[in-house]
Amino acid sequence: MPRPAHRKPDYHKINKDLFVLTYGALVAQLCKDYEKDEDVNKYLDKMGYGIGTRLVEDFLARSCVRRCHSYSEITDIIAQVAFKMYLGITPSVTCNNSSRTEFSLILDKNPLVEFVEELPAGRSSLCYCNLLCGIIRGALEMVHLAADVTFLQDRLKGDRVTEIGITFLRKLDEKKYRRKK
Amino acid sequence: MADEALFLLLHNEMVSGVYKSAEQGEVVSAAKALEENGRCITKLENMGFRVGQGLIERFTKDTARFKDELDIMKFICKDFWTTVFKKQIDNLRTNHQGIYVLQDNKFRLLTQMSAGKQYLEHASKYLAFTCGLIRGGLSNLGIKSIVTAEVSSMPAYPDTGLHPKTPRSQPELKPRVRCSTNCATQVLR
Numbered sequence: 001m002p003r004p005a006h007r008k009p010d011y012h013k014i015n016k017d018l019f020v021l022t023y024g025a026l027v028a029q030l031c032k033d034y035e036k037d038e039d040v041n042k043y044l045d046k047m048g049y050g051i052g053t054r055l056v057e058d059f060l061a062r063s064c065v066r067r068c069h070s071y072s073e074i075t076d077i078i079a080q081v082a083f084k085m086y087l088g089i090t091p092s093v094t095c096n097n098s099s100r101t102e103f104s105l106i107l108d109k110n111p112l113v114e115f116v117e118e119l120p121a122g123r124s125s126l127c128y129c130n131l132l133c134g135i136i137r138g139a140l141e142m143v144h145l146a147a148d149v150t151f152l153q154d155r156l157k158g159d160r161v162t163e164i165g166i167t168f169l170r171k172l173d174e175k176k177y178r179r180k181k
Numbered sequence: 182m183a184d185e186a187l188f189l190l191l192h193n194e195m196v197s198g199v200y201k202s203a204e205q206g207e208v209v210s211a212a213k214a215l216e217e218n219g220r221c222i223t224k225l226e227n228m229g230f231r232v233g234q235g236l237i238e239r240f241t242k243d244t245a246r247f248k249d250e251l252d253i254m255k256f257i258c259k260d261f262w263t264t265v266f267k268k269q270i271d272n273l274r275t276n277h278q279g280i281y282v283l284q285d286n287k288f289r290l291l292t293q294m295s296a297g298k299q300y301l302e303h304a305s306k307y308l309a310f311t312c313g314l315i316r317g318g319l320s321n322l323g324i325k326s327i328v329t330a331e332v333s334s335m336p337a338y339p340d341t342g343l344h345p346k347t348p349r350s351q352p353e354l355k356p357r358v359r360c361s362t363n364c365a366t367q368v369l370r
Contacts, residue, residue: 014239014264019188021235022310025228026195033202047198051190058186086187115235131191 016088020114027128037125044127048134049141056139059085071168074145075103078136078166087111096165104152107162119156127151133164146170185267185289192290196306199224222309226328229313230320237318240264253322254281261318266290 030040063081068074072095079091089109096102112129119126127133133149140147146169153159203217240261247253258270262285272284290307312328319326 014236015185017239018232018236018265019191021232022188022191022195022228025231026191028231029224029228043198047194050194050197051187054190055186 016111017114020112023112023131024115027126031120031123031126037123037127041125041127041130044130045134045137048131048136049138050134051131052135052138052140053142055086055135056142059139070100072100072103074140075105075166079105082139091164101168103166105164105166107164110155110162113156116156124157127154128156129154129162136164136166140166189290189293192307192310193293195228195310196225200306222306225306225309226313226316229310229315230317231313232310233314233317233319234321235317236265236314237261237321241322247322250279250324251275253319253324254283257315257318258283265314 027040027044030043034040034043059082063085065077065081068077072093075093079093083105084090089107089111091105091107094104094106096104110129112132116128119128130151133151137147137149140149148165148167148169150165151163152165153161153163155162199221203221244256247256254273254275258273262268262270266285266289268285268287268289270283271286272282274282274284288308290311291304316326316328
C-alpha cells in the first residue's frame with residue numbers, strides 16, 4: 001500500500017507565523033488587562049516605540065541605505081526597504097501635503113492581521129496594529145527625526161485599505177545633523 | 182532572517198511590559214512581590230501557550246502521525262526548535278519512564294544578555310514564554326504537561342521542566358516529562 005505523501009512544512013512561513021501569533025496573544029492579553037481601547041492603543045504604541053529604538057540599529061546594520069536628503073526619501077526607504085525586510089510587504093507611499101512633510105503608507109496586505117477575523121465586540125476603536133506606529137516613531141526618533149505616526153484607515157474597522165500616516169514635525173536641517181535614514 | 186530580530190525585540194518588550202505594569206502598585210512586602218512575580222510569569226506562560234497551540238497546528242498540518250511520545254519529543258527537539266530558535270536541541274536524554282531532558286547549549290532568547298550572576302534571577306522571566314510555547318505545542322499533540330523553568334547559572338543551564346499532569350483517577354499513568362535547556366550566552370560588548 002503506498003504511503004500517503006506528506007510535505008515538509010514551510011519553515012520560513014511558520015517562523016513568520018511565530019511573530020504574528022505572539023503579537024495576537026499579546027493584544028488578546030492587553031484586551032483582558034485594559035478595559036478602554038485607548039489604553040490598549042497607547043500601550044501598544046509605547047511598546048512599539050521601545051522596539052523601534054532598537055530595531056533601527058538592526059535595520060541600519062543589515063541594509064546599506066545611503067544618506068537621505070528629504071522626508072520623501074526617508075518614507076520611501078521605510079516602505080521599500082524596512083517593511084520589506086521585516087514584514088515582507090511593500091506598502092505604497094503617497095504624499096499628503098504640498099510642503100512634503102505628511103506622507104501615507106498604504107498597506108494592501110497586512111501580515112499582522114493574517115489570523116484576525118474581526119475586532120472583538122466592544123473594541124471598535126482598537127488599533128490592532130498600533131505597534132507598527134510606535135516602531136516607526138521610535139526608529140525615526142533614534143535618527144533625530146520627530147514624527148507623528150497614526151493609523152488613518154484600518155481594514156479591520158471596515159475601511160478599504162490600511163493606511164499609516166507619518167507627519168514629520170521638525171524641519172530637516174542638513175548642515176546641523178548628519179542623517180543616514 | 183530579519184524576522185528573528187523582530188520576534189526577539191517583541192519578546193523582550195513583552196517581558197518588561199508585563200513586569201512594569203505589575204510594578205505600578207506601591208512597593209509592598211517581599212511576599213507580595215513574589216506573588217506578583219508569579220503572576221507575571223503565569224501571564225507570559227499563558228501567552229506562550231496560546232502561541233504554541235497555534236504554531237503546532239500549522240506545523241503538523243501535513244506531517245505524518247507520531248508513533249509515540251518519544252517521537253513527539255524528537256519532533257519538538259528537531260523541527261519545532263529549529264523553526265522557532267534556528268537550531269536543534271543539542272542533547273535529548275530520557276529515562277524511558279516519561280522524563281525527558283532537553284539541552285540547548287545556546288538558548289536564543291538569553292544570548293543577548295551578559296554572562297554573570299547579576300541577571301540570573303531575571304533569566305527565568307525570559308523563559309516563561311518558551312515554557313508556555315512547549316506546553317501549548319504538546320497540549321495540542323495530546324500530551325498534558327506542566328512546564329517550569331530554572332536557571333542555575335548564566336549563560337549555562339536554564340532548566341525547563343515539563344511535568345505532565347497525572348490525574349489519579351485514570352488507570353493509565355501519563356509519563357513525566359522534564360526538559361532542561363542548557364545555554365551559553367555571548368558576552369555583550
